[in-house]
Amino acid sequence: MNVRFLGGAGEVGRSAILIDDSLLLDFGMKTADPPQFPVETPDPDAVVVSHGHLDHVGSIPSLLSGGRRPPIHWTPPTRELTLTLARDTLKLHGGTYDCPFTEEEVRRVTQVSETHGYREPFEAAGYEVTLYDAGHIPGSAHVLVDDGETRLFYTGDFHVDSQRLVAGTTARPDADAVLCESTYSDVQHDARSAVEERFAESVKTTIWEGGTVVVPAFAIGRTQELLMICEAYDIPCYVDGMGTDVTELVRRHSGFVRDPDALQRATSHARFVTGRDGQRKRIADQNTAIVTTSGMLSGGPAMTYIPEIRDRPVNKIAMTGYQVEGTPGRELLETGSAEIDGRVMPVAAQVEQYDFSAHADRDGLLALLDSYRDTRVLVDHGDRCGAFADELVADGFDASAPENGDQVSI
Numbered sequence: 001m002n003v004r005f006l007g008g009a010g011e012v013g014r015s016a017i018l019i020d021d022s023l024l025l026d027f028g029m030k031t032a033d034p035p036q037f038p039v040e041t042p043d044p045d046a047v048v049v050s051h052g053h054l055d056h057v058g059s060i061p062s063l064l065s066g067g068r069r070p071p072i073h074w075t076p077p078t079r080e081l082t083l084t085l086a087r088d089t090l091k092l093h094g095g096t097y098d099c100p101f102t103e104e105e106v107r108r109v110t111q112v113s114e115t116h117g118y119r120e121p122f123e124a125a126g127y128e129v130t131l132y133d134a135g136h137i138p139g140s141a142h143v144l145v146d147d148g149e150t151r152l153f154y155t156g157d158f159h160v161d162s163q164r165l166v167a168g169t170t171a172r173p174d175a176d177a178v179l180c181e182s183t184y185s186d187v188q189h190d191a192r193s194a195v196e197e198r199f200a201e202s203v204k205t206t207i208w209e210g211g212t213v214v215v216p217a218f219a220i221g222r223t224q225e226l227l228m229i230c231e232a233y234d235i236p237c238y239v240d241g242m243g244t245d246v247t248e249l250v251r252r253h254s255g256f257v258r259d260p261d262a263l264q265r266a267t268s269h270a271r272f273v274t275g276r277d278g279q280r281k282r283i284a285d286q287n288t289a290i291v292t293t294s295g296m297l298s299g300g301p302a303m304t305y306i307p308e309i310r311d312r313p314v315n316k317i318a319m320t321g322y323q324v325e326g327t328p329g330r331e332l333l334e335t336g337s338a339e340i341d342g343r344v345m346p347v348a349a350q351v352e353q354y355d356f357s358a359h360a361d362r363d364g365l366l367a368l369l370d371s372y373r374d375t376r377v378l379v380d381h382g383d384r385c386g387a388f389a390d391e392l393v394a395d396g397f398d399a400s401a402p403e404n405g406d407q408v409s410i
């Protein structure tokens with residue numbers, strides 16, 4: 001089996017792995033200015049997608065240009081999330097070099113889509129493929145590819161600990177090689193319950209003192225997780241931006257959620273913002289939490305809320321995800337001011353950050369890999385893939401970290 005890395009090797013973003021020039025795993029887009037795409041657009045016989053995050057599905061429709069119609073295999077939520085993201089990319093960048101596909105190609109996605117549940121083997125490009133619950137976001141999958149002689153276990157993004165929205169992964173299928181993500185290979189997350197309690201305490205204090213808390217959150221997974229936390233701790237909250245649509249989408253696929261009743265309660269508890277900026281300005285005056293996209297303050301209704309609440313020290317901005325370098329969210333954490341709509345704005349409101357990661361940390365990665373001590377390990381999807389592979393080698397693993405463009409024979 002030949003594995004070629006077209007993206008996501010030695011980096012986070014634009015994941016794309018091509019097997020024997022025939023089966024493509026993921027086809028993502030890297031959020032940057034300008035966005036980056038896999039190093040080439042292949043013509044595969046079939047595509048299998050691990051989960052519906054932009055860095056794994058962002059370029060999918062471009063595989064359907066001209067007469068190309070490879071079947072695309074995924075879980076139902078991944079299909080819906082991919083379509084949601086593709087339409088958003090068209091809206092933001094359609095017709096420019098920053099959008100690698102057309103409206104017509106997005107429409108074709110539904111024609112070639114083939115959905116599968118977990119642990120139901122299917123045939124794709126002559127391989128037997130099985131998806132396993134990866135515990136990252138609803139519908140996220142590990143992908144096991146079997147050509148009859150060799151089995152490759154592609155972890156995709158995963159979490160070993162349970163979140164409120166999805167339970168952690170327990171799947172450890174037999175394999176001859178593991179291609180493992182390594183996003184947090186040098187990080188140790190605090191226990192989720194402790195992070196939740198700190199967050200809830202802080203948000204409640206601000207509301208009690210008469211302030212407003214803006215909670216920037218990624219639309220997919222994080223927004224739903226935070227709504228469930230707000231409900232559990234009885235924190236009044238609004239939800240705004242793309243996260244509102246994704247919350248409805250996830251509710252339609254409740255079989256991929258850990259506790260559908262809890263998600264239902266959270267959705268009833270939150271107030272959905274459907275109005276315009278006038279309504280947002282009124283909400284920004286209330287003693288409430290506002291869960292809103294974008295998670296890194298690079299767009300979305302957060303851009304309306306932050307200027308409204310920024311100059312009162314009683315208010316708070318509670319960041320809930322990793323802030324990529326160069327984003328306004330990162331700038332706000334580091335400098336105390338943020339560039340919003342081209343204007344640098346000093347922020348007097350309190351700024352805090354919470355680690356609600358949906359990825360395994362170092363211990364979590366090692367917990368999964370411990371089941372594969374006699375198996376070849378390839379490390380991808382991280383900022384320090386080479387260093388992590390070296391650490392695994394020192395620990396007795398047969399590990400390496402390929403680079404984009406590399407071909408590995410397993």
Ligand SMILES: [Zn+2]
Pocket residue numbers: 051053136157
């Ligand atoms: Zn992901």
